Amino acid sequence: MVLNNIRIGMTVDTTNIRKQNYKQDTITKKALRILPSYRIFKETYNFLQKSQWWTREQLEEYQLEQLNNILDHAYTNVPYYRKVFNERGLKPKDIQDFKDLQKLSFLTKDLIRDNLKDLKARNYPHKKFEYVTTGGSTGVPLGFYYEKAVSRAKEWAFMKTQWDRVGYNFRDKCAVLKGYVVNSVTDYRFWEPSFFGRWLVFSSYHMTDENLPIYIKKIRQFKPKFIQAFPSIITILAGYMKKHNILPFDSVKAILCGSENMYPGQRELIEDAFQCKLYTWYGHAERVVLGGECEKSKSYHLFPEYGITELIGENEKPVRGEREVGMIVGTGFTNYCMPLIRYKTDDLGVHTNKKCDCHREYPLLKNVEGRWLQEFIITKNDRLISITALNMHSDVFDNVKQFQFYQDKKGEVFLNIVRGENYTTADTEYIKRELCKKMDDDVQLIIQFVNNIPRTIGGKYRFLIQKLPIEFGDYKYEL
Numbered sequence: 001m002v003l004n005n006i007r008i009g010m011t012v013d014t015t016n017i018r019k020q021n022y023k024q025d026t027i028t029k030k031a032l033r034i035l036p037s038y039r040i041f042k043e044t045y046n047f048l049q050k051s052q053w054w055t056r057e058q059l060e061e062y063q064l065e066q067l068n069n070i071l072d073h074a075y076t077n078v079p080y081y082r083k084v085f086n087e088r089g090l091k092p093k094d095i096q097d098f099k100d101l102q103k104l105s106f107l108t109k110d111l112i113r114d115n116l117k118d119l120k121a122r123n124y125p126h127k128k129f130e131y132v133t134t135g136g137s138t139g140v141p142l143g144f145y146y147e148k149a150v151s152r153a154k155e156w157a158f159m160k161t162q163w164d165r166v167g168y169n170f171r172d173k174c175a176v177l178k179g180y181v182v183n184s185v186t187d188y189r190f191w192e193p194s195f196f197g198r199w200l201v202f203s204s205y206h207m208t209d210e211n212l213p214i215y216i217k218k219i220r221q222f223k224p225k226f227i228q229a230f231p232s233i234i235t236i237l238a239g240y241m242k243k244h245n246i247l248p249f250d251s252v253k254a255i256l257c258g259s260e261n262m263y264p265g266q267r268e269l270i271e272d273a274f275q276c277k278l279y280t281w282y283g284h285a286e287r288v289v290l291g292g293e294c295e296k297s298k299s300y301h302l303f304p305e306y307g308i309t310e311l312i313g314e315n316e317k318p319v320r321g322e323r324e325v326g327m328i329v330g331t332g333f334t335n336y337c338m339p340l341i342r343y344k345t346d347d348l349g350v351h352t353n354k355k356c357d358c359h360r361e362y363p364l365l366k367n368v369e370g371r372w373l374q375e376f377i378i379t380k381n382d383r384l385i386s387i388t389a390l391n392m393h394s395d396v397f398d399n400v401k402q403f404q405f406y407q408d409k410k411g412e413v414f415l416n417i418v419r420g421e422n423y424t425t426a427d428t429e430y431i432k433r434e435l436c437k438k439m440d441d442d443v444q445l446i447i448q449f450v451n452n453i454p455r456t457i458g459g460k461y462r463f464l465i466q467k468l469p470i471e472f473g474d475y476k477y478e479l
């Protein structure tokens with residue numbers, strides 16, 4: 001038998017799903033985690049209220065100061081960076097401006113995986129490290145560390161500052177459609193309250209034509225002011241509403257969309273169905289770059305206070321021309337437990353030198369190209385499952401080096417896995433069990449082990465190779 005190509009056929013069994021008392025790490029828990037660090041949130045938030053109106057010079061001065069701090073810290077306390085500096089005969093003082101930063105090598109996902117221990121700051125006690133994992137937008141699982149309580153508090157301050165632009169308040173009611181599994185899906189109850197009852201989190205895995213009227217009725221009853229969503233998931237609801245001429249929700253003032261980019265036509269469909277503003281932003285779990293729309297434009301306004309963003313062209317030099325495309329590389333300021341310096345995000349950004357009418361002197365990105373490959377799996381019964389939703393932020397893929405879904409037949413999907421060193425059959429069982437919960441009974445999942453997963457021509461991994469045309473509502477997308 002060829003070990004590298006074992007096929008494990010599996011038909012998903014729904015009885016399993018009901019039996020398991022599975023509980024996703026709820027948003028309330030995440031929110032509670034930041035309560036002790038409310039002071040950090042408040043300080044960061046208050047700072048951003050002022051700094052967002054600083055001049056370009058003030059912002060650059062601040063960035064250089066922050067860069068010096070993080071480089072000094074990395075050199076002194078983080079073995080990986082000490083090595084990087086030493087190998088190049090550099091000291092932190094040799095990096096005096098943004099151009100000097102190019103003297104340091106890039107950090108990649110592979111390098112993080114291979115040097116995880118050496119990337120941890122030695123001057124932080126064990127209890128300060130919070131382990132997080134992400135599949136990112138590229139299908140390569142990655143584990144790393146936040147500073148417990150601090151990282152999340154700072155992130156909230158930045159997010160709140162962005163959402164302020166569409167009038168979001170913590171007291172506001174939100175419906176949440178972001179790839180969550182809801183624990184208590186029984187008797188057509190596809191939601192559960194969160195964030196002290198202010199948020200209603202909906203299951204993203206039961207959005208069928210049969211169930212959507214129940215979702216719509218509940219949203220109307222709950223009267224949320226905002227809907228937080230993954231674009232692919234809100235699109236299913238929007239497509240259904242347009243197809244059946246369902247009126248928008250009067251209470252909803254804006255849709256807050258992150259984590260995925262939009263297909264052409266998706267924004268128009270969502271805004272048309274909901275008759276309100278769609279607010280989008282761009283960021284990662286790795287927290288090196290964050291930017292969102294403003295009141296005046298749809299370009300991403302990158303927070304200079306969050307980190308330094310470089311757009312790197314094919315020759316490894318920064319991209320400067322209007323509409324030129326480069327790899328988004330970020331150096332984050334908010335995580336001293338595990339600093340990420342010159343981290344390659346694997347996303348491509350479109351540069352612009354234009355200034356925005358909002359008068360913020362933030363660098364702008366016209367668009368992010370890398371995430372256009374957001375995709376769906378099509379089930380036997382024409383249900384669409386967002387691939388971002390399957391891309392679980394948990395430890396499921398910890399022992400997997402790479403994975404990729406492949407579909408060319410409705411209701412059947414292959415999961416190709418490159419096993420890591422510690423991978424065992426227990427991992428296969430765990431993966432099957434977790435994916436079952438999300439795929440329900442109308443997708444057959446076939447796990448295959450492979451030696452490697454080929455990159456695309458652009459050198460990127462794709463999370464799903466989808467050979468089927470995708471349809472929702474009157475909209476049809478060819479991948």
Ligand SMILES: [Zn+2]
Nearest residue numbers: 294296356358
């Ligand atoms: Zn603006």
